[in-house]
Amino acid sequence: MRAHEGFLNQWEVTALSLLAFISVGCGVVRHPDLEWAREVYERARQDPQVVRHAGVALDKAGHSLSQAEELWTKEKDVTEVGHLAYIAEKRVEIARVTAQRRTAAEEIQKLKSLP
Amino acid sequence: MSRIFANKWHQKALRRAWLIGSLFGLTAVGSSGCSIMMGKPPTDALFRAEQSVRAATEAKAGQLAPVDFRNATEKLERSKRAMAAKRYEEARRFAESAQVDAELAEAKAEAEIARQAAQELRRASTAFRLKPGAAWDSDIQGSGQGVNKE
Numbered sequence: 001m002r003a004h005e006g007f008l009n010q011w012e013v014t015a016l017s018l019l020a021f022i023s024v025g026c027g028v029v030r031h032p033d034l035e036w037a038r039e040v041y042e043r044a045r046q047d048p049q050v051v052r053h054a055g056v057a058l059d060k061a062g063h064s065l066s067q068a069e070e071l072w073t074k075e076k077d078v079t080e081v082g083h084l085a086y087i088a089e090k091r092v093e094i095a096r097v098t099a100q101r102r103t104a105a106e107e108i109q110k111l112k113s114l115p
Numbered sequence: 116m117s118r119i120f121a122n123k124w125h126q127k128a129l130r131r132a133w134l135i136g137s138l139f140g141l142t143a144v145g146s147s148g149c150s151i152m153m154g155k156p157p158t159d160a161l162f163r164a165e166q167s168v169r170a171a172t173e174a175k176a177g178q179l180a181p182v183d184f185r186n187a188t189e190k191l192e193r194s195k196r197a198m199a200a201k202r203y204e205e206a207r208r209f210a211e212s213a214q215v216d217a218e219l220a221e222a223k224a225e226a227e228i229a230r231q232a233a234q235e236l237r238r239a240s241t242a243f244r245l246k247p248g249a250a251w252d253s254d255i256q257g258s259g260q261g262v263n264k265e
Contacts, residue, residue: 079208080208083208083211083212086212086215087211087212087215090212090215090216090218090219091215093219094215094218094219094222097219097222097223097226098222098226100226100229100230101222101225101226101229101230104226104229104230104232104233105229105233107233107236107237108229108232108233108236111233111236111237111240112236114240
């Protein structure tokens with residue numbers, strides 16, 4: 001079929017395909033460090049020990065992650081988003097370690113209160 | 116004749132105006148470009164990073180969480196170097212990373228101290244239970260102090 005005889009001509013088909021390609025492409029572009037930070041954060045949120053003992057630290061991590069995701073959506077600034085994703089990931093680790101410390105502290109209290 | 120003169124004068128003025136205009140334009144673009152590239156010196160971020168590294172040092176993170184502590188100190192140094200070279204964006208990123216690395220090192224050091232204290236207390240408590248009638252050692256009771264901080 002010749003393009004100019006159909007519903008759309010050759011140029012219109014090309015332009016529409018390009019537009020579709022760009023819009024799909026823009027939505028799909030991913031930042032691996034950001035995805036990793038999101039995964040690490042979600043895993044920590046599923047951990048009852050972290051949620052119970054390090055809620056504030058986990059919120060801080062969530063805040064850094066939101067900042068990174070917002071910047072990625074708005075500006076696609078690869079370097080800055082990578083930096084913020086690093087901060088978010090480290091904050092999740094801080095939350096995990098804080099939870100471990102508080103669990104140990106709780107155990108100490110229990111052992112001390114034994115008759 | 117006067118028409119030719121006027122025309123020449125007009126051309127000269129036009130050229131001069133164009134030159135001045137482009138100079139102004141270049142200056143504006145150049146200065147805005149500089150401010151975008153250099154930004155503001157990240158003194159606050161650097162100060163916070165230094166404070167966090169100091170706190171981590173006091174928490175003995177150098178011995179108890181050496182990898183994260185080294186990351187923090189190295190990044191702090193790189194931040195200072197970037198700051199001196201007026202690479203402010205780089206200096207801010209290094210300072211922020213140094214801060215979070217130092218906080219992690221401090222948290223790890225404190226968790227390690229708490230873990231050791233709990234382990235010691237557990238061992239002591241088991242030993243105490245195995246010896247009926249033994250007195251509760253004041254040293255054992257004292258272990259684990261200072262790990263309950265918020």
